[in-house]
Amino acid sequence: MSIIQINLETFEHVVINGSAEKPIAVAFEISKALEKLSNELKFTIAKLDPEDPNNQPLAGYLQMRALSDVRVFKNKQMAGGADGNLPEAELKKLLQPFFFSEEEIQLNNAEEALNLGQTSGAIKILQKLFESNPSNKKACYLLAKAKTISGKREEAKTILQSIKETDDFHSESKALMELMDFYEETSPPYDKAYKLASQSKYAEALSSFLEIIENKQDSEGKAKKAMLTLFSVLGSKHELTWEYRAKLNRLIFV
Numbered sequence: 002m003s004i005i006q007i008n009l010e011t012f013e014h015v016v017i018n019g020s021a022e023k024p025i026a027v028a029f030e031i032s033k034a035l036e037k038l039s040n041e042l043k044f045t046i047a048k049l050d051p052e053d054p055n056n057q058p059l060a061g062y063l064q065m066r067a068l069s070d071v072r073v074f075k076n077k078q079m080a081g082g083a084d085g086n087l088p089e090a091e092l093k094k095l096l097q098p099f100f101f102s103e104e105e106i107q108l109n110n111a112e113e114a115l116n117l118g119q120t121s122g123a124i125k126i127l128q129k130l131f132e133s134n135p136s137n138k139k140a141c142y143l144l145a146k147a148k149t150i151s152g153k154r155e156e157a158k159t160i161l162q163s164i165k166e167t168d169d170f171h172s173e174s175k176a177l178m179e180l181m182d183f184y185e186e187t188s189p190p191y192d193k194a195y196k197l198a199s200q201s202k203y204a205e206a207l208s209s210f211l212e213i214i215e216n217k218q219d220s221e222g223k224a225k226k227a228m229l230t231l232f233s234v235l236g237s238k239h240e241l242t243w244e245y246r247a248k249l250n251r252l253i254f255v
Contacts, residue, residue: 003045003046004031004036004039004045004046004048005045005046005047005048006048006050007027007047007048007049008049008050008053008055008056008059009055009056009058009059012047012059015047016047017074017077018077019045019074020074020075020076020077020078021076021077023044023045024044024073024074024075024080024099025044025045025046025047025073025074026039026044026045026046026047026071026072026073026074026096027046027047027048027049027063027065027071027073027074028046028047028048028049028070028071028072028085029050029051029060029065029068030051030068030069030085031046031048031085032069032085032086034085034086034087034088034089034092035071035092037089038089038092038093038096041093042093042096042097042100042101043100044099044100049065051068063079067084069084069085069086070082070084070085071083071084071085071096073096073099075099080099081095083096104130104134104137107126107129107130108127108130108137108139108140108143110126111123111126111127111130111143111147112143112236115143115146115147115150116236116238116239120147120150120151121151123143123147124144124147124148124151127143127144127147130144131144131160135163138164138168138169138170138171139169139170141160141161141163141170141174142161142164142170142174144157144160145157145158145160145174145177146177146234148160149180149181149201150201154181157177157181158178158181161174161177161178172233173233173234173236176230176233176234177233177234179230180198180230180231180234183195183196183198183199183227190213190216190218191210191213191223191224191227193209194206194209194210194213194224194227195227197209198227198231203231203235203241204241206231207228207231207241207245208245210224210225210227210231211224211228211245211248211249211252214249214252215252225249225253228249231245232245
């Protein structure tokens with residue numbers, strides 16, 4: 002997110018009043034971890050110049066005794082703080098509650114577990130979230146995705162059917178339903194790639210689909226469509242999506 006330079010005169014308007022809409026972090030120095038987390042957690046950093054003597058009363062008010070100190074304002078009040086020089090994982094654990102609800106944190110943890118291949122752990126988290134709040138469509142989608150990976154496709158379909166066209170995550174849910182169609186495809190040259198995708202071997206499947214396109218065997222366009230489907234299922238942040246979208250683009254546009 003953005004970094005805004007502040008001073009004693011602008012502090013009230015930018016930080017106190019601004020925090021009524023969304024939390025804002027205040028810092029002297031911005032570590033790489035803090036900057037990365039500001040993008041990931043989508044928060045603004047208000048930067049104070051530690052060399053400006055006019056800012057010393059404000060630093061005292063904020064109880065910022067070290068250059069690495071970070072303070073977070075929420076709803077026009079100082080909500081807490083952290084040491085910005087902490088390792089990224091520790092800093093994230095401390096700052097995350099200021100910017101996300103407990104439900105959102107759990108969803109993020111489950112999504113991260115899925116991306117790391119920790120399917121059973123993700124299912125445990127998502128099942129609880131789904132049972133406590135079945136209207137949360139992200140939880141519905143991620144649970145269906147986890148169940149698809151674990152082979153419980155009928156359960157996944159039942160969950161996906163609850164996500165309507167006007168709901169969030171409808172396009173992702175549609176892609177996941179299309180992924181299930183891979184189990185029915187057996188004709189060459191697509192059979193091997195579809196089988197790999199149906200077994201959740203996504204890296205091998207994407208490589209196989211790409212090979213079909215490279216060998217100019219994709220006259221029906223199924224391989225390209227399948228790769229786009231897998232990108233949607235994996236999510237835009239997944240490393241396989243980044244890698245194979247770039248490879249596909251090079252084939253198409255170069």
